[in-house]
Amino acid sequence: MNKELSKKLSSGHATCAGCGIPAIVRTVLGATDEDVIVSNATGCLEVTTTIYPSTSWKVPYIHSVFGNAAATAAGIDAAQKAISKKNGKKFKPAKIVAFGGDGGTYDIGLQALSGALERGHDFLYVCYDNGGYMNTGGQRSGATPYGANTETVPAGIESFGKTQQRKDLMEIVKAHGIKYLAQANAAYLPDLKRKAQKALNTPGPSFLLVLQPCTQVWKFPTSQYVAVGKLATETNFWPLYEIEDGKYTINNVVKNPKPIEEFLKTQGRFKHLFAEKNKDVVVEIQKVVNENMEKLVKKAQIS
């Protein structure tokens, strides 16, 4: 494997074929030449890279529990500050990057993330969002899209899957007044790299929300991972944008967005929506995608 790519996360890890998580990690960590420490929430990334007695990590790495990646990062930051106080400029603090999935970020780790953002620790938090608890087999999370079929809210005779919209994590994080945050997509790695560089060069906390199409639970062929990711952005389901000092910039304005069906039909988790009785669900999804995009465009115009 390409030596440059595997410099910080080696090959031989156990993620599924067609999983974008390693690409996200390598792109983010590859965006700096400085020393970096990784704090990781329990989840797909952790279980596939740290099976004792092996490790895929070539940088210092810590995992302790599901909901505390941000709090652990905060402790590392405090340790570096304490060492800096003693040693002055002789000590150069390393970059700290926390990785969590959407379960570990939107849900169980939200409080720890909020606290760490509010206290202003110097770290980057990266959420790879695959829209559910994929490590445990595909249960519903606060990031699961409306209408998706999940193990805990399955579609059935009386059910069309998840009945709530996704939590708007970007706005929640933004409300902490941090200097830099961005929404990215594993299918657009150069955009992710540019954002990671910006985030890592931002003093204090920064945040990246990265769409991670999950071949296993979204149910699409492993070869289609980039194509599915691209459709998420081309339909405006997942616009690429960043917020710098409160200013919104849409990075990839889609002139003629494709209908949401183009994205939905690629995945088994939305298959049931194409039954006659679920037509309204698709209409509702399209409506909310349009509304969200209009709001985002307005924010970008105002700021």
Added chain:
Amino acid sequence: MTGGYAVAEALRQIHPDVMAVYPITPQTPIIETYAKMKADGLVETEMVQVESEHSAMSATIGASAAGVRAVTASSSQGILYMAETLPVVSGLGLPIVMCVSSRALSAPLNIHGEHGDVMAVRDMGWVEMFAENAQDAYDQTIIALRLAEKVGAPVMPIMDGFHTSHTTERVEVLEDEIVRTFVGKRQTEESLLNFKDPITIGTLALQNTYFEFKMNQEKLMQKTKSAFKTICSEFAKISGRKHGFFEEYAMDDAESVIVMMGATAGTAKEAIDKLRAKGKKVGLLKINLYRPFPYKEVGSALAHIRKIAVLDRAISFGAYPPLYQDVMSSLHFSASQKHDIASYIYGLGGRDTMQSHIEKVFKDLEEGEIDNKIKYLQ
């Protein structure tokens, strides 16, 4: 000074690099006192005022894994809120000290002293030591730090909430330099800040390796016992104060003995002095080191005692209370095997335990009112 202040004073002398804390009664006097010390420039510790106890321990884990000296403090619901992270600390072998003001658990809500909180987490691989008074709390904080960093195991020095944490007592404080030399600097070979030879902390261990991890942890816990003994004798040299697995009070010719831990042992000592003055052969075995439990040593100390009452400041629903169970196990090591043992529960939710309660226990023992029913000192 109060027990809370005494612990803060010991921490000031220890001077941890990082202290991540979250308020909860009756622990708060420790962190408030420490925060004021910091505000007055007495310490340089990086204090992280986190948003929950779960994050308090998580940040402490991050800091400790980065190789610095990191501590925290908590009580009651706070300890249970962070409980998920406690076996992680011991599993990773991080030398974290958590100073505890023990308190009852909800529901119903009660902020007062009891050992229910620390008993709920007693199987999580932490060393637990119990203080009788503010002096003990001060001494044990220093011993705990040295022990944790010597063996690579986390330690909870525990004082009774309010009875010790908020009660003003005379405390002899050592010179700063003496304490600093005693605890030294944390020596770490492996840390997150080693970029030349980076390590992975917190791996996934499957059926083929997890079991051995836990067996090694237990081996370490047993080593902790002898390290504790050595550190206590070294501490005696700098302080003149004796600490050990337990304290034997009026035990030599005693016929009836109470076994207990924590603040109420002080009340028991006074009651014993009075009863001794009346010619009663009564004594006390006060346990200091609760985990790892010194079974063999407790068994020998009680070998010649016929009548024993074990007093627990915790309830174990549907079972005998925890200290009673441990003392019963210890008696397998007793040479005589002839013991009459009674179980008492006292002081739940901060209920006062008076000398009269202790006298009642000894009276029961004397009169042979000993059976296998749990009795309550309400």
